[in-house]
Amino acid sequence: MKSVTKILKHNNQCGICNNKIDNSMNIYTSKFIPIPACEECSRKYSDEDLEIMLNMFLAYGGYFGQFPQEHFSLKKSLNNMRQIRRAGVEQAEEMNILLLHTALLHGIPPHQYFSELE
């Protein structure tokens, strides 16, 4: 179940799409992150995706779809990452996280990223 609430916290901007949140919206509030997600985002994405995205934007900044999707190729980036991993680079895990963040900035939701990863 989604923990959707009508109580508006101090933050009045969606932590995912960066749109303004008004009082009448059913917002998503994370148990762990003090940044809400707007009604539209909470409807569009699973709780898991919402948590991942709020975490990533809190840690690395930016917002979902900040950059045009056509400027980014997830397939190409994942292929590059696989090559780096095969080369035995120790920071592969960190690069995975940064690549996920880059994907989010280009409007690719976590579930899509992870399904491409498999």
Ligand SMILES: [Zn+2]
């Ligand atoms: Zn939103």
